Amino acid sequence: MKISKFKLALYGKYLFLIIISFLSIFPLFWMFVSATNASVDVLAGTLLPGVQLKENLTKLLANTNLLRALWNSFKYAAAATILSLFVSSLAGYGFEIYHDKGKDILMNILLLSMMVPFAVIMVPLYMMFGNANLLNSTAGFVLPTISTAFLIFLFRQSSRNFPREIIEAARLEGLTEFGIFFRMYIPVMKSTYAAAAVITFMNAWNNYLWPLIIMQKPEAQTMPLLISNLTSGYVIDYGVLMLAVAISVIPTILIFLALQKNFAEGIVGSAK
Amino acid sequence: MKKKLAVLFLINILIFAFSGLTAAQSGDQVTLTVWCWDPSFNIYAMEEAAKLYRDINPDVTIKVEETAWEDIQTRLTTALSANQAATLPDIILMQDNALIKNVSTFPDAFYDLTNSAIDFSKFADYKIALTTHNGKNYGVPFDNGAAINAMRVDVLEEAGYTIDDFTDITWQEFIEKGADVRKKTGKPLLSVIAGQPDLLMVMLQSAGTWLFNDAGEVNIANNDVLKEIVDIYVELVDKGIMVQVNDWDQYISSFNSGTVAGTINGCWIIGSIVPQKSQAGDWRITNIPRLASVDGSVNYSNQGGSSWMVMANSKHPQIAADFLNKTFAGSIELYETILPSSGALATYLPAGDSEVYNMPQPFFGGQKIYSEITDYAAQVPQVNYGVYNYEARDAVGAAITKIINGQDVDKALQEAEETVKFLMW
Amino acid sequence: MPKINFFKKNSHSKSRQKQKIGISRKQNLIGWAFIIPGAILIFLFYFYPIGKSFFLSLQGGAGLNLRFAGLANYKRLISDSLFTQSLFNVCIYLLIQVPIMITLALILAGLLNDQQIKFRSFFRTAIFLPCATSLVSYAIIFRSMFALDGFVNTILLNLNLIANPINWIGQPWTARLLIVLGLTWRWTGYNMIFYLAGLQNIDPAIYEAAKIDGASAFDRLTKITIPMLKPIILLTTIMSTNGTLQIFDETKNLTNGGPANATLSVSQYIYRLSFEYVPRFGYAAAIAFVVFILVAVLAMLQVKVGDKR
Known part of the structure; x- marks a missing residue:
């Protein structure tokens, strides 16, 4: 009797997960299906794969510089991810491990920085980069995305469960404070790094307003701007559009798949 | 005193030399950058116009940069508000319903085309009304919204x-x-x-x-x-x-x-x-x-439609105006070229009489839709969309x-x- | 806190504490060294422009024609029906959506951290995917599913749950419900990732010990998982509060603020004032600072409640 109750609960859990997964995947499935259909069929809501994939791809490659946009997006997202993970995890670690009243207050102040909509600070920021002669430069693109209060806060909060014994032991072994960070903290916290990497990459990849104004040369066009162009004509080819958006989400999915095992391995597994 | 005069003389020569140099340069190669959207329509038309103008003034290269309308507006507002107009292109395509707003908000940002050689009477009256602010013409009407x-x-x-x-x-x-x-x-x-x-x-x-x-x-x-x-x-x-x-x-x-x-x-x-x-x-x-x-x-x-504008910050506003004058405001050939493959209908009235505009369209049961629409355009009442x-x-x-x-x-x-x-x- | 301790101890035995002062001071300085690069970048690229836009919020007028107006922009806000409407809308989203999403994300993270469940990596990926899905395609499918003759109405009609099709997008409250659904759909997996990552930092030995002590699954959730995840829950609550009060993408793409501004968000109104209407950056900035104060107060309350060490 007890076993069947347990089984029942387990089946309930599976059912719940299956329903949620279905709801989650469905629009993505539709997007990939639509990429293989003609515009008229996409609008009719076809759920069956079509035969237009090659034609859509030909049109997409003819009308846009897809590879350049993919490469640009990848380049900026990768640079932003690596730099911001490094800078933000350093700060988050500093805020938590060496916390005192002053640092706690500073953390709270930093949090305020994300509470103003970007549209409002866009013009002053643009003016600043214009005066510094950094318009249309990679530095101009990446600089404001390196340090975000969100990531710092994420690392600070995650560090709370970081075992202090590890730090004490490492200090006794003569490791420097920075040595502890690099040799002990980073490996142990790899699940947090994985989550931060996925999220930061995705945000940088989808970033729209800032690249739009800071990178005005077509050579620097990113995927979101390419997609914006595809939706701007008098006649929108929905098959081509869906193919472009489908291609644009693949990198984020790949990054997630590559890093997702870190969301399953416990702290013991990673400390080894 | 002599020394001072000598220095002044030298400076004068230098200035003269430099101004001669820059003048010579502007006679050389000129690149005009254009922001507009829709590859099968506006961009295509602009590229055909560029080809046409190459025969008239081979020194001018037109560089079309595809930019969605909303993106043009965002960049325009940001750059002009931040006093960074130098980043903007020479020519932009502007939605007619936003034209007066932009001209009145940023009065010095757009080049006044009134005294250029462009003959505005060749366009539908209502389009001219939409591109005129305080008696000055700011745009060359392009696509038709009849x-x-x-x-x-x-x-x-x-x-x-x-x-x-x-x-x-x-x-x-x-x-x-x-x-x-x-x-x-x-x-x-x-x-x-x-x-x-x-x-x-x-x-x-x-x-x-x-x-x-x-x-x-x-x-x-x-x-x-x-x-x-x-x-x-x-x-x-x-x-x-x-x-x-x-x-x-x-x-x-x-x-x-x-x-x-x-x-x-x-x-x-x-x-x-x-x-x-x-x-x-x-x-x-x-x-x-x-x-x-x-x-x-x-x-x-009328519903929708857009016009070409020259930015005041352009280094070659006269050349840009001349380019528009000889193509979008003066070439029936251009409109004949772009219509068949793109269906790009213009508000340039002389184009309506051309043969291409009188071709029967099988999709519409052989109706000569393009010349009909050009007729409609000529009869659209004038209104001022306002700021x-x-x-x-x-x-x-x-x-x-x-x-x-x-x-x-x-x-x-x-x-x-x-x-x-x-x-x- | 540590500083007070060290002064107290200092008075007792000077020689032994001298060493500790050194380390503590040094560690304190090293702590700042960790923080400084990130903090400087934030001050430079966020607070400096924020400060500038605050000065802008004290200026009236349109476009480049600005002049000092004191608090006139802020006074104007009170009589701005679009502002009060949009503020009301985002508060509704916040009250309904954030609790639902956080709870759902926690439950999902708990389930997917359970070794009994098979195919966890599949479920994990599937539930994460919505936030990676392009807004363009998700908006199209959402709107067509909730159209008058759409999928949702067809199902509800066939199940005899409703007699007439519901005009989901055309009525104020159903449209707001759609925004809440859209937000939850897109961001639940996103929040779940942080919980999953946080759960990996909890020593499994704690759970083993609890099991031996005979703690039930529910006990383990409320006595171990939630307390251990508290810092992360605080993080996601602050992020979601902030994100929802600043919501832009969903209202622009799903309903475009309609019907009759019933779903208009504050950020969308700010965007309209800046880039669609005659640009009024000063007024837009004033609106932003009112929301800023609201988010800041809520976040500080959340920190007060949730950030005890």
Whole structure:
């Protein structure tokens, strides 16, 4: 009797997960299906794969510089991810491990920085980069995305469960404070790094307003701007559009798949 | 003293030499950057114009950078507000409904084309009205937004009508016949996006009125023409002659799928009708219904459209103006080239007489739609969209939603007027 | 806190504490060294422009034609019906959506951290995918599913749950419900990732010990998982509060603020004032600072409640 109750609960859990997964995947499935259909069929809501994939791809490659946009997006997202993970995890670690009243207050102040909509600070920021002669430069693109209060806060909060014994032991072994960070903290916290990497990459990849104004040369066009162009004509080819958006989400999915095992391995597994 | 003179002399020579140098450079290679959107339409036209101009002035290269309209507006506003106009291109394509707003907000940002050689009389009057601010011309009109009533004649035939029954009619006649078609075939004649007042504004312009009066004051709450238009709109919906959909893709799909037997919009909507090849031969176009009770109301109007502008910050504004003059404002050949493959209809009136514009179109049962549309364009009443056009558009869109949901017309329009007045301070 | 301790101890035995002062001071300085690069970048690229836009909020007028107006922009806000409407809308989203999403994300993270469940990596990926899905395609499918003759109405009609199709997008409250659904759909998996990552930092030995002590699954959730995840829950609550009060993408793409501004968000109104209407950056900035104060107060309350060490 007890076993069947347990089984029942387990089946309930599976059912719940299956329903949620279905709801989650469905629009993505539709997007990939639509990429293989003609515009008229996409609008009719076809759920069956079509035969237009090659034609859509030909049109997409003819009308846009897809590879350049993919490469640009990848380049900026990768640079932003690596730099911001490094800078933000350093700060988050500093805020938590060496916390005192002053640092706690500073953390709270930093949090305020994300509470103003970007549209409002866009013009002053643009003016600043214009005066510094950094318009249309990679530095101009990446600089404001390196340090975000969100990531710092994420690392600070995650560090709370970081075992202090590890730090004490490492200090006794003569490791420097920075040595502890690099040799002990980073490996142990790899699940947090994985989550931060996925999220930061995705945000940088989808970033729209800032690249739009800071990178005005077509050579620097990113995927979101390419997609914006595809939706701007008098006649929108929905098959081509869906193919472009489908291609644009693949990198984020790949990054997630590559890093997702870190969301399953416990702290013991990673400390080894 | 002698030394000073010598130094001055030297400086003079230097300045002279440098100015000679820069003059020589500007006679050399010039690159004009253009921002516009839509590869199959505006960009294509611009590239053809560039080819044409190469024969006239081989030193000029046109570099087209594809940029969506909303993106152009965002970059424009940001750069001009931040005093970084140098990053902007030489020529931009501007939506007509935003042109006066931008010119009046950033008075020094756009190059005044009034005294260039461009002959503005060759364009439809209403387009010139939309690109003129304080007596100065700021744009070369390009794409045509003349309103058309596109209909499926196979559906009309089923109900015993022809396209002629819907030509030169009033809205009252349209409603009578539309109700009949609906009864006999089950199909509505129109679809609109709920909350978007485009159709209302098409009707307004056909009566020569707008949401602002000539003095630029809001004209919503006490606008009798608008009230009559709203009544027609509500009647169209109530009688099932017009269905409301949620967004642009559902709007396109409503006639592509054959759920709806027609549409009224700017003539550029043709581009979204013709991809549905199974309906080839079934479509015709005609002019739009007029308002019977309003003096001066005609069967012609406009929806959308855009114009080329030269930026004041351009290093070669005269060359840019000359380029536009010799191509978009002076070359029938250009319009003949771009029409067949793109369906890019212009408001350059002389082009309407060309042979290409008189070609029968099989998708429309052999109708010569392009010359017809050019005729329509010449008869569109002039209105001034005004500086606060977007504010008014949103407010009226909200009002029509409330009215359809049952709110009193006067109250809803009063609220809309107050909202726009509030935003105009 | 540590500083007070060290002064107290200092008075007792000087020689032994001297060493500790050194380390503590040094560690304190090293702590700042960790923080400084990130903090400087935030001050430079966020607070400096924020400060500038605050000065902008004290200026009236349109476009480049600005002049000092004191608090006039802020006074104007009170009588701005679009502002009050949009503020009301985002508060509704916040009250309904954030609790639902956080709870759902926690439950999902708990389930997917359970070794009994098979295919966890599949479920994990599937539930994460919505936030990676392009807004363009998700908006199109959402709107067509909730159209008058759409999928949702068809199902509800066939199940005899409703007699007439519901005009989801055309009515104020159903449209707001759609925004809440859209937000939850897109961001639940996103929040779940942080919980999953946080759960990996909890020593499994704690759970083993609890099991041996005979703690039920529910006990383990409320006595171990939630307390241990508290810092992360605080993080996601602050992020979601902030994100929802600043919501832009969903209202622009799903309903475009309609019907009749019933779903308009504050950020969308700010965007309209900046880039669609005659640009009024000063007024837009004033609106932003009112929301800023609101978010800041809520976040500080959340920190007060949730950030005890």
